[in-house]
Amino acid sequence: MECFKGVFGDVSNGHTLSTGLPGGAAPGIWSERWRLAAIPREEMLRLLFVSVMVGLLYVMFHFLGNTVENVQSRSAFQWMFARWRDKISFGADYSHGYLIPFVSLGVLWYKRRELFAATRRINYLGLGVVVMALAMHWLGAKMQQTRISLMSLILLLWGIPFYLLGWQTAKLLIFPCAYLIFCIPLNFLDTLAFPLRMFASTTSAQFLNSIGIAAVQRGSAIFSGASGFEFDVADPCSGLRSLLAMTALTAVYAYFTQKTLLKKWLLFLCSIPLAVFGNVARITTIAMMAEAFGQQVALGIYHDYSGYILFAAAIALMVALGSLFNMNYREQFEKWKSSLFART
Structure with a gap:
């Protein structure tokens, strides 16, 4: 020895x-x-405590998370998974929910050194957050609103480390925990489908007339007597799905690329008009294809694949905006001025 x-x-x-x-x-x-x-006894006790906490959270939200009457499962997780898979009521608008937890875990892995280096101390403000989250879960159960219960779960996932490890750790966990909100099917967003349909059809019809293609809008339908095309902007074409996906993508892109909180929020908010006008561009180009090659071609292969093309264009615009926000305009102006005077 x-x-x-x-x-x-x-x-x-x-x-x-x-x-x-x-x-x-x-x-x-x-x-x-x-x-x-x-493993040291202290570390073993900590691991045991964390395991018990995770187990209790799972039991609470799996067996007591969904109180809606006449349902097959009391699990809030199964309720959420069912809505991710639902292609009839929700039109697969929330199918991206499967990817969201992995993105949050990826952010935690990226921030792991900062998390381990953070000063740890008990913070009783975090205990207040935990109590508030438990009250939210009780309220969601009483109101039969599973979405409120899932919100409380996200708050618990942030509040428990806040209480046990302190503010420095909680500050690093704000984004990965808040990002989980994209997992929750928010039913009030479904009411945006009709206004988005009307905006897309109105804007597309006006643009088509401005470039010389006679188009008439009636409700959410666009048709042209001259070329004979006619199609309706239905709920799946409202742009809600691309709006939800674009905001989720832009949120994580802005978090990693933008230097200040203001720029992060500004780029995130820009994702909304990018998604909306990307859908308008899709509808407009479908009408243009119908004018040039006939309605069968436009509503066939082009309709099926144009969404991917224009979503890629929206992503390119997002990257371009992010670069513009990060640009040092004073430095660029000085370089331009020095090069201009050097030529003269």
Whole structure:
């Protein structure tokens, strides 16, 4: 046992084992029975406590998360998964929900060094957040509003580390926890489908007339007597799906690329007009294709694949806007001015 003293410390009497690892790795405890380094008792208790907390959260929201009457499951998770898969009532508008937790986990992994380096201390404001989240869950259960219960789960996922680890850790967890809101099917957003349909059809008809294609709008339908095309902007073509997907994508892009909180929010808000006008461009180009090649071509292969093309264009515009927001205009102006005077 003497040979281990130099690197591992005195382990002959079950004393603390110094790992000798770079970066100040946490010490272990030497197990005389197994002749191996074991997890320290403090760390084991912490892992046990975290496991119990996770288990309690799962039990609470799996068995007591959905109180809507005449349902097959009481699980808030199964309620949410069913709406992600629902292509009839929701038109697959929330099918991107499967990806959202993985994005949040990716952000946590990216921030792992900052999370481990953060100062840890009990913060009783976090306890207030936990109490408020539990009250939200009780309120959601009483109102039979599973969405409120899922919101409370997100608040608990943020409030518990806030209470146990302090504000520095909670500050780093704000975005990955808040991003989980994109998982929740928010039914009030469905009411936007009709206004989006009307805006898209009105704007598209006006643009078509401005470029010389005679188009008449009646409700959400657009038709032309000259070329004979006629189509209706239905609910799946309202642009709500692309709006939800675009805002979710822009949120994480702005978080990683923008330098200030104001720029992050500004780029995120720009995703809304980008998605809306991207849908208008899709409807307009469908009408243009119908004018040039006939309605069958326009409502066939072009209708099926144009959404991907214009969504890619919206992403390119998002990246361009992000670059413009990060540009140092004073520095660019000085470079332009110096190059201009150098030529003269």
